[in-house]
Amino acid sequence: MDTKISLATRLSCSKLHFVVESTEHKKSHFLIDKMMWNGNRSDDVVVIHITSVLRTKEMKLNLYSELVKVLTVNPGVRKEDIFVTIVDNTPENWSFGKGLAQLST
Amino acid sequence: MDTKISLATRLSCSKLHFVVESTEHKKSHFLIDKMMWNGNRSDDVVVIHITSVLRTKEMKLNLYSELVKVLTVNPGVRKEDIFVTIVDNTPENWSFGKGLAQLST
Amino acid sequence: MDTKISLATRLSCSKLHFVVESTEHKKSHFLIDKMMWNGNRSDDVVVIHITSVLRTKEMKLNLYSELVKVLTVNPGVRKEDIFVTIVDNTPENWSFGKGLAQLST
Numbered sequence: 001m002d003t004k005i006s007l008a009t010r011l012s013c014s015k016l017h018f019v020v021e022s023t024e025h026k027k028s029h030f031l032i033d034k035m036m037w038n039g040n041r042s043d044d045v046v047v048i049h050i051t052s053v054l055r056t057k058e059m060k061l062n063l064y065s066e067l068v069k070v071l072t073v074n075p076g077v078r079k080e081d082i083f084v085t086i087v088d089n090t091p092e093n094w095s096f097g098k099g100l101a102q103l104s105t
Numbered sequence: 106m107d108t109k110i111s112l113a114t115r116l117s118c119s120k121l122h123f124v125v126e127s128t129e130h131k132k133s134h135f136l137i138d139k140m141m142w143n144g145n146r147s148d149d150v151v152v153i154h155i156t157s158v159l160r161t162k163e164m165k166l167n168l169y170s171e172l173v174k175v176l177t178v179n180p181g182v183r184k185e186d187i188f189v190t191i192v193d194n195t196p197e198n199w200s201f202g203k204g205l206a207q208l209s210t
Numbered sequence: 211m212d213t214k215i216s217l218a219t220r221l222s223c224s225k226l227h228f229v230v231e232s233t234e235h236k237k238s239h240f241l242i243d244k245m246m247w248n249g250n251r252s253d254d255v256v257v258i259h260i261t262s263v264l265r266t267k268e269m270k271l272n273l274y275s276e277l278v279k280v281l282t283v284n285p286g287v288r289k290e291d292i293f294v295t296i297v298d299n300t301p302e303n304w305s306f307g308k309g310l311a312q313l314s315t
Contacts, residue, residue: 019257019293020241023128023233031125034110047124049156051259051295057197060204068204079203082123085156086198092267093296096247097279098289100272112222128233136230142306152229154261162302166311184308188229190261191303 013095031061032083046071050086055104060086131210147187151176155191158199158208165191242293250290256281260296263304264312270296 027043034041048067055063064084071077091103132148139146153172161167169189176182196208237253244251258277265273272293281287301313 002159003231004263017243018241020232021235021257022239023126024199024239025126029127029129031123036122037207039202041202051297057209058155060197061209064200064202064206067200081202082204083201083202084200085194087156087192087194087297089295089297092270093298095274095277095292095294097249097251098290099275099292101274102247104267104271128231130231134232134234136228138227141227142312144307146307152231154274162314165302166314169305169311170309186307187305187309188307189305190299192261192299193303198303 014024041083042078042081044077045081045083048082048084050084051089052086053091054088136195144189147183147186149182150186150188151182153189155189156194157191158196159193251293252288252291255291255293258286258292258294259314260294261299262296263301264298 030045032041032045032047033039068079068082069086071082072079091105092101094101094103096102135150137146137150137152138144172189173184173187176187177184184205197206197210199206201207240255242255242257243249271273277294278289278292281292282289301315302311304311304313306312
């Protein structure tokens with residue numbers, strides 16, 4: 001399964017564009033309640049911060065389930081360890097280069 | 106004083122759930138105006154980024170004062186060095202694991 | 211040209227206040243589609259995340275073009291490599307120190 005195509009489908013867009021910046025935290029620099037919301041988390045929690053133009057609630061729920069489907073296969077994260085939070089913004093809040101606001105009309 | 110209980114009280118919630126990811130910045134990778142807003146900041150500024158479902162203004166103001174109360178005691182940050190910014194989001198913007206949106210109804 | 215004065219002009223404020231926290235990503239920890247939106251990006255992409263109280267669309271567009279003008283000169287980033295995203299928040303969402311909400315009235 002191609003992760004990008006799969007996620008794009010769930011997000012109802014023909015192409016999926018994203019930038020990934022990842023940081024590994026030393027244990028002393030990371031704190032999470034392993035049982036919050038009956039989480040049953042391990043030491044290998046992945047916290048995914050997403051900034052996105054506003055999507056529908058349905059698209060967000062689909063994204064969560066798709067992220068679990070994809071990441072539990074590769075690289076093999078436990079589904080309990082996938083923590084996601086989204087911050088919504090607007091089309092004019094993106095510049096993809098050259099000083100332009102490509103999503104803004 | 107238990108930090109979590111104290112902050113939970115100020116946020117008007119029975120249990121306080123949070124995830125902390127911290128990063129130490131090299132001096133060359135961090136820039137702040139020490140006097141902005143008459144800040145009188147030192148080299149040991151702590152910048153706290155909070156993503157949270159929407160809280161009332163009163164709860165936010167209480168949180169700032171409680172953070173200062175707690176962090177000046179342990180680990181002993183100067184109150185001038187505690188810089189906080191909050192980004193609000195919505196209940197459907199959180200997945201605490203398993204691909205579910207636990208706050209969304 | 212003084213970068214801060216130049217950006218302040220574009221943001222229509224007399225003084226520009228900002229905090230910069232920068233992170234260098236290892237190649238294995240960073241992923242971007244180099245051609246997304248006909249980007250023609252290099253390996254030296256700079257992704258700028260801005261959290262700001264709400265500004266007008268015009269101020270945001272001016273900021274993108276000014277960032278390109280400034281950063282292509284010093285430190286000499288290609289204009290195609292300047293990627294910006296903004297998250298808006300509110301005045302009560304900032305505490306510049308001492309537990310106060312200096313922007314909130």
